[in-house]
Amino acid sequence: MKTNRxxxxxxxxxxxxxxxxxxxxxxxxxxxxxxxGTGFDVYVGTDLEHWEGPYPVFRPEPGFFSDENYWAPEVYEYRGRYYMFATFRRRDNRLLGTAVLVSDRLTGPFRLYSDGPVTPADWSCLDGTLHVDEAGQPWMVFCHEWTQVFDGEICAVRLTEDLKEAIGEPQLLFRASEAPWTTRLDSKSSDAGDVYVTDGAFLHRTEDGTLLMLWASFVRNRYALGVARSASGSVTGPWVHDEAPLFEQDGGHGMLFRAFDGRLMLTIHTPNRTPHERPIFIPVTDRGGKLRLA
Incomplete structure (x- = not known):
């Protein structure tokens, strides 16, 4: 048995x-x-503090399109199966992309479902997250990485109903520098342009129907988590950013879920340094479409 530490x-x-x-x-x-890349594991627990595992849920099969940088798996129950959206670095062009894997069980094994990444082949993309809108249309929201565009972008693309491929071209939702709380990543800025990072988008519908997006960037070179809200209530926005980050103590890439006692919980990793990163769990209040750390 392991604890969070x-x-x-x-x-x-x-x-x-x-x-x-x-x-x-x-x-x-x-x-x-x-x-x-080795693969992905899962931990199983009952109290958000003690965990059994890790148990392997994905290991690449021979001929898998990637052997490096296995990142950010998110798992969703959709139409009776479990779908994993995860980031991998492609062998063919060395660019990152988000692919879809599938399993009949949360404990796997997950196997490749999409034909490689569903993000554009000539883009470096990461951290794809699934959003099903109120009309039942699935979308993937993802980051177009700063390594290509310097000012990191968050984009959205429609998916086929079976989640196997993208429909049409991605739509730009916003750039990292548009948020009032982000600062440039000094260690990466150059004559070619100032670097602003986008990481880890996650969408959440509040109790009053507001569509929020958690996403990560940097404040004075420290990892931080911000919140944006859709003025239209739809994934295409426009997106309006909170003035200050929700969390700025060197932690981010967050998501929200309901604990079994009914509390809304935020989980992030902190600190943002390998091999010291650990999961933490923070109660969050949702009042009038605004999130606050409890």
Whole structure:
């Protein structure tokens, strides 16, 4: 049995299963996530503090399109199966992309479902997240990485109903520098342009119907988590940013879920340094479409 301080993980993502009384904790679990990819593991627990595992849920099969940088798996129940959206670095062009995997069980094994990444082949993209709008149309919201565009972007693209491929061209939702709280990443800025980072988008519909987006960037070179809201209530926005980040103590890439006691919970990884990153869980209040750390 492990506790949170024993679990090295980035980009934590929790799937609560009320019928079992168990939480399934996914994330970037390779000891060195910046190098060769091993796969993804899951931890299973009942109290958000103690965890059994890790249990392997994905290991690449021969011929898999990537062998490096296995990042940010998110798992959704959709039409009776479990779909994992995860980031990989392609072998063919060395660019990052988000692919879709599938399994009949939360504990896997997950196998490649899409034909490689569903993000554009000539873009470096990461952190795809699934959003199903009120009309039942699935979308993927993802980051167009700063390594290509300097001012990192968050984009959205429609998906086929089976989640297997994208429909049409991605739509730009916003750039990192548009938020009032972000600052440039000094260590990466150059004569070619100032770097602003976008990471880890996650969409959440509040109790009053407001569509919010959590996303990560940097404040004075420290990882931070911000919130934007859709003025139209739809994924295409326009998106209006909160003035200040929700969390700025060197942690981010967050998501929200309901604990079994009914509390709305935020999980992020902190600190943003390998191999020291750990999951933390923070109660959050949702009042009038605004999130506050409890």
């Amino acid at each position: 024993d679990v090295q993980i980035r980009d934590p993502y929790v799937v609560p299963v009320a019928e079992e009384g168990r939480y399934y904790l996914f994330g970037s679990t390779d000891a060195n996530i910046w190098g060769k």
